[in-house]
Amino acid sequence: MTASLSVDDISARIEQVRQTLPPSVRLIAVTKKVSAEAARAAYMAGVRDFGESRIQEAIAKQTELADLTDITWHFIGHLQTNKADQALTHFDWIHSIDSLKLARRLNHLAADLPRPPQCCLQVKIVSDPPKYGFSVPELWRALPALDQCAALSIMGLMTIPPYGLAVAELQTIFQQTRELADNINQHGLSHIQIQQLSMGMSADYPFAIAAGATMIRLGSVLFGERPI
Numbered sequence: 302m303t304a305s306l307s308v309d310d311i312s313a314r315i316e317q318v319r320q321t322l323p324p325s326v327r328l329i330a331v332t333k334k335v336s337a338e339a340a341r342a343a344y345m346a347g348v349r350d351f352g353e354s355r356i357q358e359a360i361a362k363q364t365e366l367a368d369l370t371d372i373t374w375h376f377i378g379h380l381q382t383n384k385a386d387q388a389l390t391h392f393d394w395i396h397s398i399d400s401l402k403l404a405r406r407l408n409h410l411a412a413d414l415p416r417p418p419q420c421c422l423q424v425k426i427v428s429d430p431p432k433y434g435f436s437v438p439e440l441w442r443a444l445p446a447l448d449q450c451a452a453l454s455i456m457g458l459m460t461i462p463p464y465g466l467a468v469a470e471l472q473t474i475f476q477q478t479r480e481l482a483d484n485i486n487q488h489g490l491s492h493i494q495i496q497q498l499s500m501g502m503s504a505d506y507p508f509a510i511a512a513g514a515t516m517i518r519l520g521s522v523l524f525g526e527r528p529i
């Protein structure tokens with residue numbers, strides 16, 4: 302972990318980004334590979350939503366930040382089914398349900414929880430073999446079974462565009478994600494109601510917001526470039 306930016310740098314960057322955000326957009330600070338000190342700086346600058354993509358790293362950071370009791374933790378990475386229970390204990394949101402198998406596992410475990418975890422379905426609008434997520438046809442096929450996962454509160458779509466697209470292609474992907482959400486909502490499912498669009502990262506978030514993103518996940522624009 303490198304402490305690349307100072308506390309003042311981080312709060313200045315957060316302020317700068319926040320000035321551009323409509324009030325309807327929730328800023329999630331992605332703290333993967335970022336130190337607990339830097340995450341604390343973001344908290345001091347007013348951020349209350351934090352995103353992590355690895356369970357082990359997240360738990361270590363949460364322990365260091367245990368005194369900050371009003372953080373909402375978002376899991377945004379690929380979740381192995383054998384870590385589903387840890388994700389449910391340590392996170393308020395799971396953005397990355399990328400298979401029916403994972404949804405069923407989470408649903409089974411969540412039946413005992415007082416509060417259903419809030420979840421997004423990760424979707425790939427265009428083919429992107431290295432990434433996890435449902436293709437659009439896969440998502441439609443899985444929807445009836447996903448709708449049976451009544452212990453989960455499935456209320457969003459999450460997407461990560463392929464790397465290196467032109468602006469027009471990014472815009473199309475974000476718009477198609479919003480249209481997919483509208484189509485799902487008109488489908489008459491009993492539990493699933495898509496109210497959140499988790500899309501937009503440091504390089505593309507203005508386009509995601511223009512297309513209707515409600516949650517943006519920002520890392521490097523707030524904390525500096527991550528070590529590889």
Ligand SMILES: *Cc1c(COP(=O)(O)O)cnc(C)c1O
Pocket residue numbers: 331333354377378461502503504518519520521522
């Ligand atoms: C790392 C990561 C981000 C943040 O990426 P930046 O480009 O640093 O803003 C957002 N979403 C997911 C799923 C990530 O893994």
